[in-house]
Amino acid sequence: MTPFEQQIVALQDYLLKFARLQLRNDAWAEDAVSETMVAALAKPQSFGNRSQLKTWLVGILKHKVIDTLRHHHREISGLENTDDEKSDPLEDIAFHADGHFVEAPSDWGNPEQQASSQQFFAILEACASKLPASQGRLFLMREWLELSSEEICKELQLTPTNLYVQLHRARLRLRECLELNWYMKASA
Protein backbone atom coordinates (compact mmCIF):
# COMPACT_ATOMS: atom_id res chain seq x y z
CA MET A 1 0.00 0.00 0.00
CA THR A 2 1.16 3.51 -0.70
CA PRO A 3 1.35 5.91 2.26
CA PHE A 4 -1.77 7.63 0.89
CA GLU A 5 -3.69 4.35 0.84
CA GLN A 6 -2.51 3.57 4.36
CA GLN A 7 -3.73 6.94 5.59
CA ILE A 8 -7.15 6.45 4.00
CA VAL A 9 -7.58 2.95 5.39
CA ALA A 10 -6.53 4.12 8.86
CA LEU A 11 -9.45 6.56 8.89
CA GLN A 12 -12.10 3.95 8.15
CA ASP A 13 -13.35 3.79 11.76
CA TYR A 14 -13.41 7.56 11.99
CA LEU A 15 -15.68 7.74 8.94
CA LEU A 16 -17.83 4.85 10.15
CA LYS A 17 -18.61 6.68 13.37
CA PHE A 18 -20.22 9.56 11.47
CA ALA A 19 -21.92 7.32 8.92
CA ARG A 20 -23.51 5.21 11.67
CA LEU A 21 -24.60 8.24 13.65
CA GLN A 22 -26.30 9.73 10.60
CA LEU A 23 -27.71 6.62 8.91
CA ARG A 24 -28.56 4.47 11.95
CA ASN A 25 -28.06 1.36 9.86
CA ASP A 26 -24.76 -0.52 9.95
CA ALA A 27 -25.04 -1.98 6.44
CA TRP A 28 -25.83 1.40 4.88
CA ALA A 29 -23.05 3.02 6.88
CA GLU A 30 -20.48 0.46 5.77
CA ASP A 31 -21.53 0.86 2.14
CA ALA A 32 -21.28 4.64 2.33
CA VAL A 33 -17.81 4.43 3.90
CA SER A 34 -16.60 1.87 1.32
CA GLU A 35 -17.77 4.10 -1.50
CA THR A 36 -16.08 7.07 0.12
CA MET A 37 -12.78 5.22 0.36
CA VAL A 38 -12.98 3.98 -3.22
CA ALA A 39 -13.67 7.52 -4.41
CA ALA A 40 -10.81 8.89 -2.32
CA LEU A 41 -8.31 6.25 -3.50
CA ALA A 42 -9.17 7.09 -7.11
CA LYS A 43 -7.96 10.66 -6.55
CA PRO A 44 -4.71 10.44 -4.60
CA GLN A 45 -3.49 13.78 -3.36
CA SER A 46 -1.38 15.08 -0.59
CA PHE A 47 -2.47 17.02 2.46
CA GLY A 48 -0.46 19.14 4.82
CA ASN A 49 -1.79 17.28 7.83
CA ARG A 50 -4.24 14.68 8.93
CA SER A 51 -6.95 17.16 9.83
CA GLN A 52 -7.10 18.35 6.23
CA LEU A 53 -7.27 14.78 4.99
CA LYS A 54 -10.11 14.07 7.44
CA THR A 55 -12.02 17.14 6.33
CA TRP A 56 -11.67 16.11 2.70
CA LEU A 57 -12.83 12.54 3.40
CA VAL A 58 -15.77 13.68 5.53
CA GLY A 59 -16.80 15.97 2.66
CA ILE A 60 -16.91 12.99 0.29
CA LEU A 61 -18.70 10.89 2.91
CA LYS A 62 -21.43 13.51 3.31
CA HIS A 63 -22.25 13.28 -0.39
CA LYS A 64 -22.41 9.48 -0.22
CA VAL A 65 -24.58 9.64 2.90
CA ILE A 66 -27.03 12.04 1.26
CA ASP A 67 -27.29 9.65 -1.69
CA THR A 68 -28.05 6.83 0.75
CA LEU A 69 -30.73 8.85 2.56
CA ARG A 70 -32.30 9.79 -0.74
CA HIS A 71 -32.27 6.19 -1.90
CA HIS A 72 -33.92 4.91 1.29
CA HIS A 73 -36.24 7.83 1.89
CA ARG A 74 -39.31 5.65 2.11
CA GLU A 75 -37.91 3.54 4.92
CA ILE A 76 -36.64 6.62 6.70
CA SER A 77 -39.69 8.82 6.52
CA GLY A 78 -41.93 6.15 8.01
CA LEU A 79 -41.92 7.73 11.42
CA GLU A 80 -41.99 5.50 14.45
CA ASN A 81 -45.42 5.58 15.93
CA THR A 82 -44.62 4.92 19.55
CA ASP A 83 -46.11 6.34 22.72
CA ASP A 84 -43.23 8.77 22.71
CA GLU A 85 -44.61 10.33 19.55
CA LYS A 86 -47.91 11.08 21.23
CA SER A 87 -46.60 12.71 24.37
CA ASP A 88 -45.72 16.36 24.55
CA PRO A 89 -41.93 16.73 24.36
CA LEU A 90 -42.05 19.67 26.73
CA GLU A 91 -43.31 17.36 29.45
CA ASP A 92 -39.74 16.60 30.44
CA ILE A 93 -39.49 20.17 31.64
CA ALA A 94 -41.85 20.88 34.51
CA PHE A 95 -44.17 23.83 34.07
CA HIS A 96 -46.83 25.13 36.43
CA ALA A 97 -50.43 25.18 35.24
CA ASP A 98 -50.02 28.89 34.45
CA GLY A 99 -47.11 28.07 32.11
CA HIS A 100 -44.23 29.15 34.33
CA PHE A 101 -41.11 27.05 34.84
CA VAL A 102 -41.33 25.08 38.09
CA GLU A 103 -37.56 25.30 38.35
CA ALA A 104 -35.56 27.83 36.37
CA PRO A 105 -33.25 26.27 33.74
CA SER A 106 -29.74 25.96 35.11
CA ASP A 107 -26.85 28.16 34.10
CA TRP A 108 -24.61 26.05 31.87
CA GLY A 109 -21.76 28.50 31.68
CA ASN A 110 -19.76 28.37 28.45
CA PRO A 111 -18.79 24.75 27.92
CA GLU A 112 -17.99 25.39 24.26
CA GLN A 113 -15.19 27.69 25.38
CA GLN A 114 -13.65 25.19 27.75
CA ALA A 115 -10.58 23.15 26.94
CA SER A 116 -12.32 19.83 27.48
CA SER A 117 -14.01 19.95 24.08
CA GLN A 118 -12.95 16.45 23.07
CA GLN A 119 -14.71 14.99 26.12
CA PHE A 120 -17.73 17.18 25.49
CA PHE A 121 -17.98 16.06 21.87
CA ALA A 122 -17.87 12.43 22.97
CA ILE A 123 -20.87 13.06 25.23
CA LEU A 124 -22.63 14.99 22.48
CA GLU A 125 -22.17 12.05 20.09
CA ALA A 126 -23.35 9.57 22.72
CA CYS A 127 -26.45 11.68 23.39
CA ALA A 128 -27.19 12.02 19.67
CA SER A 129 -26.81 8.26 19.18
CA LYS A 130 -29.41 7.67 21.91
CA LEU A 131 -32.11 9.60 20.05
CA PRO A 132 -34.77 7.39 18.46
CA ALA A 133 -33.52 6.47 14.97
CA SER A 134 -35.88 8.62 12.90
CA GLN A 135 -35.37 11.65 15.14
CA GLY A 136 -31.63 11.12 15.18
CA ARG A 137 -31.40 10.99 11.39
CA LEU A 138 -33.38 14.18 10.94
CA PHE A 139 -31.43 15.93 13.66
CA LEU A 140 -28.08 14.95 12.13
CA MET A 141 -29.29 16.01 8.70
CA ARG A 142 -29.70 19.47 10.18
CA GLU A 143 -26.63 19.55 12.37
CA TRP A 144 -24.08 17.39 10.57
CA LEU A 145 -25.09 17.52 6.92
CA GLU A 146 -26.18 21.13 7.44
CA LEU A 147 -29.26 20.81 5.28
CA SER A 148 -32.03 23.36 5.60
CA SER A 149 -35.44 22.25 6.82
CA GLU A 150 -36.75 22.77 3.27
CA GLU A 151 -34.05 20.53 1.81
CA ILE A 152 -34.76 17.77 4.32
CA CYS A 153 -38.50 17.87 3.56
CA LYS A 154 -37.73 17.63 -0.14
CA GLU A 155 -35.20 14.78 0.15
CA LEU A 156 -37.38 12.66 2.43
CA GLN A 157 -40.78 13.86 1.21
CA LEU A 158 -41.84 14.95 4.67
CA THR A 159 -44.29 17.68 5.53
CA PRO A 160 -42.75 20.65 7.36
CA THR A 161 -45.02 20.04 10.37
CA ASN A 162 -43.81 16.47 10.61
CA LEU A 163 -40.20 17.54 10.42
CA TYR A 164 -40.54 20.32 13.00
CA VAL A 165 -42.22 18.05 15.51
CA GLN A 166 -39.40 15.51 15.18
CA LEU A 167 -36.63 18.10 15.40
CA HIS A 168 -38.32 19.71 18.37
CA ARG A 169 -38.33 16.42 20.25
CA ALA A 170 -34.77 15.70 19.26
CA ARG A 171 -33.49 19.06 20.52
CA LEU A 172 -35.30 18.77 23.84
CA ARG A 173 -34.00 15.25 24.35
CA LEU A 174 -30.49 16.28 23.53
CA ARG A 175 -30.75 19.18 25.96
CA GLU A 176 -31.93 16.81 28.66
CA CYS A 177 -29.14 14.33 27.95
CA LEU A 178 -26.47 17.03 27.97
CA GLU A 179 -27.80 18.41 31.22
CA LEU A 180 -27.59 14.97 32.85
CA ASN A 181 -24.29 13.83 31.39
CA TRP A 182 -22.23 16.92 31.00
CA TYR A 183 -23.46 19.91 32.97
CA MET A 184 -24.32 18.01 36.11
CA LYS A 185 -21.00 16.21 35.97
CA ALA A 186 -19.11 19.40 35.21
CA SER A 187 -20.68 21.22 38.12
CA ALA A 188 -20.38 18.30 40.56
Added chain:
Amino acid sequence: MPFNRTCREVAALLVAREDRNLGLADRLALRMHMVICDACPRFERQMLTMRNSLQQWRNYTAPDDSAENAVPPK
Protein backbone atom coordinates in the same frame (compact mmCIF):
# COMPACT_ATOMS: atom_id res chain seq x y z
CA MET B 1 -53.58 39.32 24.28
CA PRO B 2 -51.56 38.07 21.34
CA PHE B 3 -48.18 39.10 22.78
CA ASN B 4 -48.78 37.64 26.20
CA ARG B 5 -47.09 34.23 26.16
CA THR B 6 -46.33 31.79 28.96
CA CYS B 7 -42.84 30.42 29.61
CA ARG B 8 -44.00 27.12 28.22
CA GLU B 9 -45.01 28.74 24.93
CA VAL B 10 -41.83 30.79 24.82
CA ALA B 11 -39.67 27.70 25.44
CA ALA B 12 -41.40 26.03 22.49
CA LEU B 13 -40.62 29.06 20.30
CA LEU B 14 -36.97 29.06 21.39
CA VAL B 15 -36.63 25.44 20.29
CA ALA B 16 -38.57 25.98 17.06
CA ARG B 17 -36.37 28.93 16.15
CA GLU B 18 -33.44 26.56 15.58
CA ASP B 19 -35.18 25.02 12.58
CA ARG B 20 -37.59 27.55 11.14
CA ASN B 21 -38.12 31.29 10.91
CA LEU B 22 -40.63 32.61 13.39
CA GLY B 23 -43.42 34.93 12.28
CA LEU B 24 -43.41 38.58 13.28
CA ALA B 25 -45.98 38.13 16.06
CA ASP B 26 -43.93 35.31 17.60
CA ARG B 27 -40.70 37.29 17.35
CA LEU B 28 -42.25 40.30 19.06
CA ALA B 29 -43.90 38.20 21.75
CA LEU B 30 -40.58 36.46 22.36
CA ARG B 31 -38.70 39.72 22.71
CA MET B 32 -41.26 41.19 25.08
CA HIS B 33 -41.36 38.09 27.23
CA MET B 34 -37.56 38.04 27.53
CA VAL B 35 -37.61 41.48 29.13
CA ILE B 36 -39.92 40.50 31.93
CA CYS B 37 -38.84 36.91 32.55
CA ASP B 38 -35.88 35.50 34.49
CA ALA B 39 -36.18 31.85 33.55
CA CYS B 40 -36.61 32.05 29.76
CA PRO B 41 -33.36 33.93 29.07
CA ARG B 42 -31.59 31.03 30.79
CA PHE B 43 -33.37 28.56 28.57
CA GLU B 44 -32.39 30.69 25.59
CA ARG B 45 -28.74 30.58 26.67
CA GLN B 46 -28.92 26.80 26.90
CA MET B 47 -30.24 26.62 23.34
CA LEU B 48 -27.52 28.98 22.12
CA THR B 49 -24.87 26.92 23.87
CA MET B 50 -26.18 23.83 22.11
CA ARG B 51 -26.13 25.64 18.78
CA ASN B 52 -22.53 26.81 19.27
CA SER B 53 -21.36 23.44 20.54
CA LEU B 54 -22.89 21.61 17.62
CA GLN B 55 -21.25 24.02 15.22
CA GLN B 56 -17.87 23.38 16.78
CA TRP B 57 -18.48 19.66 16.83
CA ARG B 58 -19.19 19.41 13.10
CA ASN B 59 -16.11 21.46 12.23
CA TYR B 60 -13.88 19.60 14.64
CA THR B 61 -11.30 17.12 13.49
CA ALA B 62 -9.37 15.45 16.25
CA PRO B 63 -5.74 16.53 16.32
CA ASP B 64 -3.11 14.26 14.82
CA ASP B 65 -2.92 11.85 17.66
CA SER B 66 -2.73 8.37 16.26
CA ALA B 67 0.39 6.29 16.02
CA GLU B 68 0.28 5.63 12.29
CA ASN B 69 0.64 9.31 11.73
CA ALA B 70 3.74 9.67 13.86
CA VAL B 71 6.94 10.41 12.06
CA PRO B 72 8.81 7.11 11.76
CA PRO B 73 12.21 7.06 13.45
CA LYS B 74 15.07 7.62 11.06
